[in-house]
Amino acid sequence: MxxxxxxxxxxxxxxxxxxxxxxxxxxxxxxxxxxxxxxxGLTAELxxxxxxxxxxxxxxxxxxxxxxxxxxxxxxxxxxTQASVTHVAANRPSAPSYWKIAAVVLxxxxxxxxxxxxxxxxxGAPDLQLASGGTAVPAGATMLRVEISPDATFGEVATLFLxxxxxxVEGPTAIGFYTLEALDSGSYDQALDVLSxxxxxxxxxx
Amino acid sequence: xxxxxxxxxxxxxxxxxIAAGDKRAFASxxxxxxxxxxxxxxxxxxxxxxxxxxxHDVFIEIWRSAGRxxxxxxxxxxxxxxxxxKTMDYFRKHKxxxxxxxxxxxxxxxxxxxxxxAASQEAAHLKFCLDELKPQxxxxxxxxFFEDLTYPDIAEIAGVPEGTIKTRVYHAKKLLLRCLSxxxxxxxx
Numbered sequence: 101m102x103x104x105x106x107x108x109x110x111x112x113x114x115x116x117x118x119x120x121x122x123x124x125x126x127x128x129x130x131x132x133x134x135x136x137x138x139x140x141g142l143t144a145e146l147x148x149x150x151x152x153x154x155x156x157x158x159x160x161x162x163x164x165x166x167x168x169x170x171x172x173x174x175x176x177x178x179x180x181t182q183a184s185v186t187h188v189a190a191n192r193p194s195a196p197s198y199w200k201i202a203a204v205v206l207x208x209x210x211x212x213x214x215x216x217x218x219x220x221x222x223x224g225a226p227d228l229q230l231a232s233g234g235t236a237v238p239a240g241a242t243m244l245r246v247e248i249s250p251d252a253t254f255g256e257v258a259t260l261f262l263x264x265x266x267x268x269v270e271g272p273t274a275i276g277f278y279t280l281e282a283l284d285s286g287s288y289d290q291a292l293d294v295l296s297x298x299x300x301x302x303x304x305x306x
Numbered sequence: 307x308x309x310x311x312x313x314x315x316x317x318x319x320x321x322x323x324i325a326a327g328d329k330r331a332f333a334s335x336x337x338x339x340x341x342x343x344x345x346x347x348x349x350x351x352x353x354x355x356x357x358x359x360x361x362h363d364v365f366i367e368i369w370r371s372a373g374r375x376x377x378x379x380x381x382x383x384x385x386x387x388x389x390x391x392k393t394m395d396y397f398r399k400h401k402x403x404x405x406x407x408x409x410x411x412x413x414x415x416x417x418x419x420x421x422x423x424a425a426s427q428e429a430a431h432l433k434f435c436l437d438e439l440k441p442q443x444x445x446x447x448x449x450x451f452f453e454d455l456t457y458p459d460i461a462e463i464a465g466v467p468e469g470t471i472k473t474r475v476y477h478a479k480k481l482l483l484r485c486l487s488x489x490x491x492x493x494x495x
């Protein structure tokens with residue numbers, strides 16, 4: 101059975117924000133509403149607070165890291181996992197593991213310190229160069245570029261990239277391209293093959 | 307609220323899988339919560355790169371400590387608790403801000419409700435006035451208004467008694483309304 105709470109104006113005022121966000125329940129809500137109904141000042145404040153909530157929820161704080169943030173997390177998690185595996189298996193060296201760790205470390209340094217600028221040659225083949233103007237980095241056989249279909253969900257694309265152990269090293273560009281890096285040329289060939297067969301998720305793969 | 311309950315159950319299942327080292331579960335978990343977590347952090351920062359770094363640290367901690375989630379709060383509350391601690395740590399280390407609950411309680415010059423209402427509709431006024439609040443006050447207001455959380459949830463996130471959150475929100479509301487009223491009256495002059 102419900103019992104009315106005897107609430108002062110100050111107590112009601114302390115909870116006004118939570119009446120505005122509609123999270124107060126039961127007797128507590130009824131008690132605050134009863135005080136507000138009798139007080140024109142609190143009624144006006146409540147209206148202003150509801151408007152404030154509406155404005156805040158509609159405000160733009162820019163783009164979250166999204167897929168790029170997940171790629172960065174996966175890189176760090178992989179590095180952490182590999183480090184612990186390497187530690188445990190210190191007496192059983194495995195070339196692929198070392199390569200993977202080296203790739204992760206180098207990639208971390210690379211992405212932290214560099215920005216990429218695309219240079220198109222006469223044939224239209226993309227090449228990569230450090231923005232600092234340093235030595236050009238050949239496109240080689242590990243970098244590829246994709247445009248994600250507007251109908252693809254974040255989860256589908258993230259899963260696909262994770263399965264192929266691809267790291268997003270740049271993007272999206274102004275025209276929506278992402279640059280991905282495979283662990284090695286073998287992974288690159290496999291990734292290119294798999295990605296080329298997913299027109300449902302990717303509009304362009306090159 | 308069945309939607310919140312079922313979302314919490316889904317997130318709790320994902321956390322179980324994350325604790326077992328499942329990266330796909332981690333990707334799904336990230337996809338669900340990265341935007342609200344980023345919004346909570348970035349709204350208090352002027353630098354989106356710093357906000358992204360803190361968000362990164364939050365999700366790394368989730369990956370490492372998923373097995374320690376005991377279900378005593380909702381998953382979202384647990385995650386925002388991590389984000390709250392990381393954000394306040396950042397302010398403690400890098401910004402000269404007052405993180406005490408002391409409030410400059412000058413005489414309340416009764417803000418004009420109509421002016422407050424009008425100013426609340428102006429994003430620029432609202433941002434200016436939110437920027438004037440102490441980080442922990444701002445966090446409480448934003449968790450109430452961005453995430454529509456209850457005051458017990460916000461208390462859990464901030465690691466303080468419920469009464470402290472009521473007081474923080476009460477003072478934050480007063481300061482905000484006073485600031486908005488002054489901004490609106492200034493704009494009309």
